Amino acid sequence: GAVVSQHPSWVICKSGTSVKIECRSLDFQATTMFWYRQFPKQSLMLMATSNEGSKATYEQGVEKDKFLINHASLTLSTLTVTSAHPEDSSFYICSAWDSSGNTIYFGEGSWLTVV
């Protein structure tokens, strides 16, 4: 069945550096993907909608220059956390609706720790 895969599953980076997280739809095409972040013991907060071939749509309060999203193909969206700081440490999850638009699939999530 349809699967959404994220890479890496976890990453540790130094403060001030940038880190990229990939989200792939493995056996279906996704013109739209979504990026969420989840702080410990909190809910998933939608960060942005990634649109293939066009600019991402960011939710209010999300810094677009800090969280760069690129949806270069129908199966790949990337989230780059630029100039990361410890407060960016979080669990990042991507998702995509399948071709029918009836089922949404979530990636396994990526743990980011900024030290």
Place this chain on the structure above:
Amino acid sequence: GNSVTQMEGPVTLSEEAFLTINCTYTATGYPSLFWYVQYPGEGLQLLLKATKADDKGSNKGFEATYRKETTSFHLEKGSVQVSDSAVYFCALRGYGGATNKLIFGTGTLLAVQP
């Protein structure tokens, strides 16, 4: 805008107890409603869903009925097991327009004790 409110946890129950986790929503039109479960250290999994009023979603002994009159989608299970211990998220998908966003509640931690 659309929003989801669910009861705060943690909810602590003994095995075989009855479970209810309340969820209410605010939305225009006719949203679709979902319950997701997140087991420790894992990603989100769809538990059940309902796409129109009076629909009942069910899976693994869990049930939830889409009540438009009370804007609710409460999760229930007649007899919980230790393996049900997880965080449960109620979610809403907007109706119409170009939106396919899922809006999540804050999650409710369920701890089932043997």
